[in-house]
Structure formats: structure tokens, C-alpha cells
């Protein structure tokens with residue numbers, strides 16, 4: 001159940017942005033970054049578990065408090081709230097956009113005339129009240145294990161369904177483009193076969209960029225890759241609550257749960273990105289399902305994919321809501337014991353707020369970009385590292401220990417790319 005819950009916390013709308021990230025970074029660079037982010041993600045869970053073992057606390061915000069007092073607690077609480085509200089909004093955004101298309105395809109409505117059930121905003125509100133709110137009112141995360149298992153199986157179905165069937169038809173041509181894309185980061189120029197080749201394609205073929213740095217920062221779209229990946233691997237606010245509910249909990253057992261979840265998601269993320277990318281190449285959009293609309297919205301398989309993704313993201317919302325409620329309780333009502341009216345009221349207010357946000361959300365790439373470039377790196381890389389440095393006593397591990405040097409090194413190498421994103425922040 002814990003693996004299901006953590007897997008469900010990892011897997012969300014991030015998976016839909018990965019094909020776009022791959023199209024912009026190139027397959028090799030994408031795989032490299034995916035591996036780095038997955039390994040660092042698992043490593044930072046190790047750091048969180050170690051800190052929580054030392055101070056005997058199983059809440060992310062409390063670790064912040066132990067490390068830096070109230071500012072640390074507030075920083076962690078705000079980052080968790082921002083990240084998870086961003087994630088939930090992106091899930092409901094998918095409901096808002098995809099649910100009307102599913103209804104349209106089911107009812108075979110060619111020209112919808114403004115029926116209320118085709119209005120995404122109403123559908124978001126209905127799904128929130130009928131499905132998400134009851135699940136979000138559960139007392140413990142553990143009760144959501146079954147829905148998480150179901151949600152993950154929907155994503156497996158999504159993965160099987162998006163395999164690049166188009167590839168088989170024009171194999172030679174596509175293999176050529178694929179090889180080309182392996183070496184080059186500007187696959188957006190290799191439009192589908194229909195388009196004439198861009199004038200500078202020749203130049204691209206023969207000038208393989210030699211430095212990783214220039215590969216990564218040649219255009220701002222490539223710079224989206226790390227925020228999208230960081231967003232996709234965030235599950236850290238859920239780790240300690242899941243640890244608390246684990247039967248016969250030990251650090252080793254929880255790390256094992258985290259490693260299994262991350263490894264499975266790593267494989268699924270790579271396959272989802274590759275399949276989406278090999279189907280559309282440069283035409284892939286920030287949200288993969290969007291791209292499918294351009295083929296045939298009434299195709300049965302695409303309809304099933306939509307239903308699967310809709311189900312999966314809807315069932316993820318309650319999991320992601322738990323840590324936000326906890327963070328709000330820690331920030332606003334510290335030292336208060338469990339109280340049902342407060343538990344229900346926070347869930348209700350949060351869902352209302354997210355519904356309002358979704359009704360006015362600009363687009364999903366904006367959410368990935370902003371959250372991925374701000375709270376996600378804090379929660380995955382920066383906070384676990386600095387909490388570890390502050391909490392683990394110098395006697396137990398001196399500042400020059402390999403562990404602490406690694407933590408500092410990771411932070412030094414992760415932060416500069418994010419600064420570059422802020423410098424290039426033209427999409428806002």
C-alpha cells in the first residue's frame with residue numbers, strides 16, 4: 001500500500017509534460033537528466049529519513065523548525081503548500097480540459113451548443129465534490145492505498161496505449177529522424193514528415209554540439225526540461241506521512257519503499273516520454289493529451305487513454321492534499337491535536353481555492369514552469385540537504401564527511417540551472 005501511495009504521489013500530471021521535455025532536450029540528454037533527478041530524489045529521501053531518525057520527528061515542516069527555527073518551518077510549509085496546490089491545480093486543469101472531450105466523444109456531439117455538461121468548469125466542481133472531497137476527508141493516507149493502486153494501473157494502461165504505433169508505418173524515415181534527434185536538441189525543427197525540412201537542418205546534422213552546457217541552454221524551451229523533471233519526481237512532502245503509517249516502520253524499510261516507487265516511475269516516465277515523442281516528434285505539446293486531439297478526438301483508444309488519465313489524476317488529488325493540510329495545521333495550529341471539524345474545513349477551503357484557481361489557470365506549462373522552477377527544487381534538493389547539514393550533529397558526521405560534501409556539491413550544481421531559468425523567464 002505504501003508503494004502504491006508513494007508511486008501515486010510521484011506520478012501525476014508531470015508524466016504528460018515529459019514528451020515535450022524530451023522533444024526539447026533530445027533523447028540522450030533527457031535520459032541523463034531523468035537519471036540524475038531520479039537518483040537525487042531517492043538520495044534526498046535518504047537524507048530526510050536520516051534527519052527524521054535523529055530528531056524523532058516525522059513531519060517535513062518540523063525538520064525545518066529543528067534546522068532553522070520558525071523561518072525553516074515556514075519555508076518548508078510554504079514550499080509544500082505551493083508545490084502541492086500547483087500539482088492539484090494541474091490535475092484539475094486536466095479534468096477541466098479533458099472531461100468535456102470525453103463526454104463529447106461518448107455522446108458523439110459534433111457541434112456542442114453550450115450544454116452545461118460540456119462546460120469544463122462545472123465538471124471540475126462536480127468531480128471535486130463527488131470524488132475528491134470524500135477521499136480527502138479520510139483520516140489517514142493509508143486508506144487511499146486501493147485508490148492509488150487503481151490510479152497507477154490507469155497510468156500503466158495510458159503507457160501501453162500511447163506506444164508509437166505510427167512508427168511502424170514509415171519505419172526507415174522515422175528511425176532516421178530518431179537518430180538525428182538523439183544527437184541534437186532542436187527536435188522542434190524536425191517537424192512531422194509533412195513539413196518541408198527547415199533551412200538549417202543540414203547545419204544541425206553536422207554540427208553536433210560538443211558541450212552539455214550549450215546543449216542545455218541554447219534555448220529557453222530546453223530549459224524547461226529540469227523544472228518538468230523536478231516537478232515529476234516530487235513526492236517528498238508525502239514521504240514522512242507515509243513513513244508514519246508504515247507497519248513496523250524502519251528507515252531501511254521506508255527507503256526500500258521509496259526506491260521501488262522511484263525505480264518503477266523512472267521506467268514509466270522514460271517510456272511515456274519516448275512513446276509520446278516518437279509519435280509526434282517536434283509537434284508534441286506541453287500537455288501530451290492535447291497533442292492527441294489533433295489526430296482524431298473520436299478514436300476509441302484515445303478516448304480510453306483520456307478516461308484513464310482523468311481517473312488517475314483525479315485519484316491523486318486527495319493524496320497530494322494530505323501534506324498541504326498538514327503543513328497548514330503545522331503553520332497555523334501548532335500543538336493542536338486532531339479535530340474533525342478543522343480537518344474537514346481545511347480540505348474544503350483548499351479544494352474551493354484550487355477550483356477557483358483552475359477556473360482561471362492560464363495553461364499547464366505555466367504551472368509546470370513556475371512550480372517546477374521554485375518549490376519543486378526546494379523540496380527535492382535544497383531543503384533535505386540543508387536540513388541534513390544542520391540537523392545531523394557534527395560529532396556524528398563532520399562537515400567534511402563524504403556525505404556532507406556530496407550534499408553541498410549537489411546543491412551547487414543544481415541551483416545554477418534554476419537561476420538560468422529565472423534569467424530566461426520570458427514565458428511569463
Ligand SMILES: NC(=O)C[C@H](N)C(=O)O
Pocket residue numbers: 009010011012013014015083084087231232233234235320
Ligand atoms: N506530487 C507532486 O507534487 C507532483 C507529481 N510528482 C506530478 O508529477 O504530478
